[in-house]
Amino acid sequence: MGARDLQKLIHVGCRELGIDADTRRDLQLVATGKASMSEMTEVELAAVVDALKARGFQPHAGKGAPQRHPRAPRADLRLVHALWGALGRAGKLDTPGRAGLNAFVRRRFGDVWGSVPADIDMLREADQIAAVIEALKSWCAREGVPTHKV
Numbered sequence: 001m002g003a004r005d006l007q008k009l010i011h012v013g014c015r016e017l018g019i020d021a022d023t024r025r026d027l028q029l030v031a032t033g034k035a036s037m038s039e040m041t042e043v044e045l046a047a048v049v050d051a052l053k054a055r056g057f058q059p060h061a062g063k064g065a066p067q068r069h070p071r072a073p074r075a076d077l078r079l080v081h082a083l084w085g086a087l088g089r090a091g092k093l094d095t096p097g098r099a100g101l102n103a104f105v106r107r108r109f110g111d112v113w114g115s116v117p118a119d120i121d122m123l124r125e126a127d128q129i130a131a132v133i134e135a136l137k138s139w140c141a142r143e144g145v146p147t148h149k150v
Contacts, residue, residue, distance in 0.1 A: 006045035007037050009059055013052035027051055072121050076129045080120060082150040083136035090145045108135055 001009075014024045025035040031051040032044040040048070049059070072078045081101070088096030095103060098119070105123075106116050113128060123129050140147050 001042075001046075003040075003042050003045055006042060006049060010037065010045065010048050010052065013049065013057035013059065017052065017055055017057055019052075019055075074129070076126070076133065077121055077123065079150065080129065080132050080136065083133065083140060083147065086145050086147065086150050087136070087140060087143065090143065092139070092143045092145060105132060108132075 010024070010028075013019075019027065028037065028040070028048050029035045031047045032040055034040050034044060037045065037048075049057075053059075072081055084093075084096075084101045084104075087093050088100075093100055101120055102118070105120055109128070109131065110116050112131075117123055120132070123132070137147055139145075
């Protein structure tokens with residue numbers, strides 16, 4: 001990892017940990033004796049990353065990093081993801097995340113529709129998407145999960 005990549009990682013770590021610029025410079029000074037990243041070597045930048053890790057930063061770079069899916073292509077599909085996320089944040093899901101959502105759709109609608117796509121974002125029929133939304137809204141209502149902020 002080059003110096004520029006390490007600098008970016010430091011900024012990401014500070015943002016995730018809520019560290020402002022002044023505190024970041026203080027941290028850098030303690031870790032390396034230098035307040036400015038532009039004056040640091042790659043070894044010193046890595047030391048700052050290590051200091052951030054000691055504070056709880058968990059970088060997600062490289063293999064094994066969580067894959068980010070592109071934003072759902074339709075607003076109604078984004079609502080499906082938002083409702084599923086609300087249930088997950090409320091602790092009502094055994095398998096939060098995309099895999100759990102896809103399994104839910106297969107279990108709930110597989111027999112009714114005859115087949116379901118491998119991924120929720122592949123749905124294109126408005127009535128099928130509406131059925132998923134209604135099922136998730138009903139689940140939220142039963143569990144007392146608010147949907148007005150979704």
